[in-house]
Amino acid sequence: MQITRSSIATTKGPADWFTGDVYIDAVAAAPAPSRVSANLVHFMPGARTHWHHHSLSQTVFVTEGVGLCQRQGGPVEVIRPGDRVLFEADEVHWHGAAPDRLMVHLAINEGDDEHDVVVWMDPVTDAEYTAHE
Numbered sequence: 001m002q003i004t005r006s007s008i009a010t011t012k013g014p015a016d017w018f019t020g021d022v023y024i025d026a027v028a029a030a031p032a033p034s035r036v037s038a039n040l041v042h043f044m045p046g047a048r049t050h051w052h053h054h055s056l057s058q059t060v061f062v063t064e065g066v067g068l069c070q071r072q073g074g075p076v077e078v079i080r081p082g083d084r085v086l087f088e089a090d091e092v093h094w095h096g097a098a099p100d101r102l103m104v105h106l107a108i109n110e111g112d113d114e115h116d117v118v119v120w121m122d123p124v125t126d127a128e129y130t131a132h133e
């Protein structure tokens, strides 16, 4: 039997980037020349990212709960475990938990010296967040 111990503390998603309570566990952060990183992100009910975009796109894979996501100009979509979402490069969007359910997703990002992993924008308002109801 071999157990690889977790050694990196869970971090709280900062209020500059998220609304509500979000907890982030680092999964992968390989050094250059790799530019991929992965995080397991736990959104408590009602929590969501601010509007943002990724210079080299982002894939999220839902592992638990019920979530919501939206690209700018599109409808709010419900996402569930097993769903995979590709946010294309520079596509403005948000993602998070449903109002009454937590949501966990694996987020796979890319970035390097010339490409920001994420560019943060304004919070998702309650009116925007509840537009699916």
Ligand code: MN
Pocket (backbone or CB within 6 Å): 052, 054, 058, 087, 093, 094, 095
């Ligand atoms: Mn994103």
